[in-house]
Amino acid sequence: MVTVPISVIIPTWRRPAILLTTLNAVAHCEPQPAEVVVHIDANDDETEAALAAAPLPVRLLHTKTTLGPGGGRNRLMQAASHDILVSLDDDSRPIDKDFFRQIMQWTDRHPEYAAFTIPSWIRDETPTDVSHSITESSGFEGCSVVLRRDAVMAVSxxxxxxxxxxxxxxDMALQLLDAGFALARVNSPHVRHDISPGHHAHPAVDRAWLVNTALLPFLRYPFPYILLLPLKVLRRMAFSLKYGRFGTVCSGLASIPGTLWHYRELRAPVKCSTMHRYIKLTRSVNR
Structure with missing residues (x-):
């Protein structure tokens, strides 16, 4: 079996069937990654047993306390054996058979970038752009991104x-930009993301999104950009209220003060020059 020096990292929680679908897609790629590492979050008594049916070797990490996807990714990045990391969700999987060969080509040709966002396609969508172009970006998607381990280990x-x-x-994009790294978006290869329709409308998700809309600027925005916090919260509230989510808006607003207080010691604002660069890149991508 031909492999390339890539670590695939996947956080998961109680979704063994969809995780096995992702692992099957990885196993059908040629070449294959050198390793696959899966983090199983707390209170999951289903996934490890199900992975006995995995089509390729999988290294498992466990936790006794809930870390969520981000905390799981932290442990995965620390434990990975290779510098090139392919970060997937348990419901996002490679489409292209030469997926990992293309990734090695991008990372070898462009050492100036610390992260490469791979286009993701929802469920049955068909990739429409098969070109091999690369552009600088302000961010990435956690379900389909290539990261350099030395870069992510240099930030919190x-x-x-x-x-x-x-x-x-x-949050991670701002940290990387602030540390002097550059981010990119490529047009190939491609990832299939089997996210459930309406998932973002789940009350717990919608509530958390509102709270996080306040948490991000609280932790990362320098003055005067932190003054944008109320405006961002109002915009997210307007979005939720548009769909009649009055309950989640009320509970989310009530949770914001306590959440900001809980994470106050993690406040580490980026430089104003980083915010300027981030906004400029975001606007150029959205044109």
Missing amino acids: GYIPLRYAYGMEET
């Missing part, structure tokens, strides 16, 4: 939240 890492929507990737 993800905040361990049970629901990290609106926080996880942007």
